[in-house]
Amino acid sequence: MTAPGLSIALSIPAAEQVNDNAKVAAEKDAALRKSAAEFESVFIAEMLSHAGFDKALSENSGFGGEAFSRMLVESYAEELTKNGGFGLSDQIYSQLKDRSS
Incomplete structure (x- = not known):
């Protein structure tokens, strides 16, 4: 094998490793973004519940209405x-992304 052929043969596994690393990084990034969005969603639901939104939805509807109203909230x-929220998920994502780098 000639020197140019050898360098090409050696660079193929390195290129595959770079692709694998990029794929893992993209998966971690997507998981981090999803976790940040889930946190914002839970936070908003708690804010709405503490504001009495779930009770307003379930007024005079009994136990089933209370359970349903929580799911609705x-x-x-x-x-x-999903529609942008308060921007909290973006801030959480940015902060955690900076720390993981």
Whole structure:
């Protein structure tokens, strides 16, 4: 094998390793972004509950209505987060991304 052929053969495993590292980094980044969004969603749901939104939805509806209203509040919080929320997930993501680098 000639020197140029040898360098190409040696660089293929290195290129595969770089691709694997990039894939792992992208997966970690996606997981971090998802966790930050989930945290914001839970935070918004708690804010809405403490503001009495779940009780207002379930007024005079009994135990089933209370359980349903909590699920509805959580659903609203998830939708708010998907549509931009308060920007808390972006801030959390940025802070955690800086620390993991």
